[in-house]
Amino acid sequence: MTSKRSYNIALLVFTLPTLLFFTVIVVYPILQTFQKSFFDWDGLTPPTFIGFDNYVRLLDDSDFWVSLKNGLIFALVLVVYQIGLGTLLAIALSTKTLRGRKFFRTSYFVPVVLSGVVVSQLWIAIYNADGGLINSLFRLFGIQYEQAWLSGEHTSIWAIAFSGAWHHLGIQLVLIYTAIKSIPEQLYEAATIDGAPFWKMHWKITIPLLSETYKFCLVIAITGGLNAFQNMFVMTNGGPGNISYTLTFMMYKAAFRSGEYGYGSAAAAVLVLECLLFTILINKYIAREKISY
Amino acid sequence: MFKRLAVRALTYGPLSFFLLVSLYPLIWLLFYSFKDNEEIFSTNVFGIPGEWRWENYSNAFGVFDIVAYFKNSLIVSIGTVVFTGFLALMFSYAAARMRWRFANISRIYMTSGMFIPMQIILIPLLILVRDMHLQNSYFAVIVPYVAFQLSFATIIFYAFFRSLPYEIEESAAIDGASVYTTFFRIMVPLVKPAIASVSIFVFLFAWNEFLVALIMISDNALKTLPLGLLYFQTQFGSDWGAMGAVMVISTIPTIVVYLLFSEQIEKALTVSSAVKG
Structure with a gap:
């Protein structure tokens, strides 16, 4: 009997600290964010309940619509560059006869370990309007396309998003690459005997079998894009004007610069719902059937 | 041809x-x-x-106190690794190897953090840290970092604990070892590769994290490298060469860590992606 009791005590010792810690620091604040989004609150004095006023104000705020659009653009760039290009590179790297596969893989991954601040500061220099790397390249090849990438109305968010996509390409590449490696060899052997061309073979066999991996990749790419913050914070500070705002940036500005904690919470709440919506959609429309080889 | x-x-x-x-x-x-x-x-x-x-x-060393920022980043990163590892190891062991009713549901509860972006809880978190009087200490960032890395660490440790044969505990129990002895002396050493993977990952995360540090740390003496870089940018932004030097110095440790442990990093990434999104 005592051993049963000591087992239960051990169980509590092992699990309770972690569960409590996680609940207090992560789960409880999420609920707080939602609750506070219905209040007018400066973070110091007691909050006043104002119902849906913060949300109504969001819909009227032009910053909000720009932020929403920019989040989607950011997500799109991440998906196309990291998952689209990542897939092509991963397929090429999984070719058995290719030399230097490990070298290629390691090199593509290197930017991932840089801090976001370093990446952003590096790309400020790359995008520099006068003699940055990109404009210098255009000049070198005699192409008349030099411009102020980060302050241009139509280029700013795309340029910022690309720096983010460049930063984390390696993560998606490794995920997709490892998934490809786990596909049984026989499937390809059969296709080769039937004389299927290389890309068609991968289109018909590899891509469909990757759907479980794609689910995860899409969730991190899309939520990562919607949540983007530090790239614009360091590179353009949301500007010029509001052209490179995102919802996180709005939340940051409202709460920590203007002291409007309630309004900031409403922006954060919209962000949660947006991420949730995409996660549900991805789970619903990708890989509905369980894959088994 | x-x-x-x-x-x-x-x-x-x-x-x-x-x-x-x-x-x-x-x-x-x-x-x-x-x-x-x-x-x-x-x-x-x-x-x-x-x-x-x-x-x-x-x-970079003279005008800009890079050594201090370096030290802060090191303390915060190592602190995060230690606390995350300790908490996640104990929890994952209980979830993977011990018999209790809520083992599965509490594991799913813990992993849900993988899909919660930190920015969503920043506002309440700041208030919480303020109420706990952690503001002017390294814990102002270590606490949120640990809480957010627990999900990832739990996933990895759980997968490793699950893969070990059950005879280990049975024979330990026959020898009269307590749960604690079994855990610390036998089980933890067996998952060393997982500990390495998680430590590297969590270290890189804490070393590079920016947003939480920006909100939580106002005291200049506690600022981590990413904040230091930002400060340098606003002060000496027009001296691009010196800026570059600071960026290179702050990046070298992470690249070295990566080149030494690239295998473990890839493994950890792949295991964590196996959770349902």
């Missing part, structure tokens, strides 16, 4: 092109950390520095 050559060109060509896209900006950064503004932006944009200006680096 011709066809084989064409296929080779078609694979190596794009692979090398994107290799250049990934690496050249970093090489370019290394080069410009030794140049002055004129060389960086007009006279010698692409190539190796005409003259190696080491003074950029001595400026």
Whole structure:
């Protein structure tokens, strides 16, 4: 009997600290964010309940619509560059006869370990309007396309998003690459005997079998894009004007610069719902059937 | 023969092109950390520095207190690794190997954190940290970092504990070892590879994290490297060479860690992606 009791005590010792810690620091604040989004609150004095006023104000705020659009653009760039290009590179790297596969893989991954601040500061220099790397390249090849990438109305968010996509390409590449490696060899052997061309073979066999991996990749790419913050914070500070705002940036500005904690919470709440919506959609429309080889 | 050559060109060509896209900006950064503004932006944009200006680096150490930021980042990162590892190991062990009713549901509860972005809870978190009087200590960032890395660490440790044979505990129990002895003396040493993976990952995360640090730390003496870089940018932003030197110095540790442990990092990434999104 005592051993049963000591087992239960051990169980509590092992699990309770972690569960409590996680609940207090992560789960409880999420609920707080939602609750506070219905209040007018400066973070110091007691909050006043104002119902849906913060949300109504969001819909009227032009910053909000720009932020929403920019989040989607950011997500799109991440998906196309990291998952689209990542897939092509991963397929090429999984070719058995290719030399230097490990070298290629390691090199593509290197930017991932840089801090976001370093990446952003590096790309400020790359995008520099006068003699940055990109404009210098255009000049070198005699192409008349030099411009102020980060302050241009139509280029700013795309340029910022690309720096983010460049930063984390390696993560998606490794995920997709490892998934490809786990596909049984026989499937390809059969296709080769039937004389299927290389890309068609991968289109018909590899891509469909990757759907479980794609689910995860899409969730991190899309939520990562919607949540983007530090790239614009360091590179353009949301500007010029509001052209490179995102919802996180709005939340940051409202709460920590203007002291409007309630309004900031409403922006954060919209962000949660947006991420949730995409996660549900991805789970619903990708890989509905369980894959088994 | 011709066809084989064409296929080779078609694979190596794009692979090398994107290799250049990934690496050249970093090489370019290394080069410009030794140049002055004129060389960086007009006279010698692409190539190796005409003259190696080491003074950029001595400026980084002299004008900018990089050693202090380095120390802060080290303390925060190691603290995060230790607490995350300890909590996650104990919890994952209980979830994977002990018999209790809520083992599965509490594991799913813990993993849900993988999909919660930190920015969503920043506002309440700041209030919480303020109420707990952690504001002017390293714990202001270590506490949120640990809480957010627990999910990832739990996933990895759980997978490893699950893969061990059950006879280990049975024979330990026959020998009369308590749950604690079994855990610390037998089980933890068996998952060392997982501990390595998680530690590296969590270390890199804490070393590079920016947003939480920005909100939580106001005391200059506690600022981590990313915040230091930002400060340097606002103060000396027009001296690109010195800026580059600071960026290079703050990046070297992470690249070294990665090159030493790239296998473990890849493994950890793959295991964590196996959770349902």
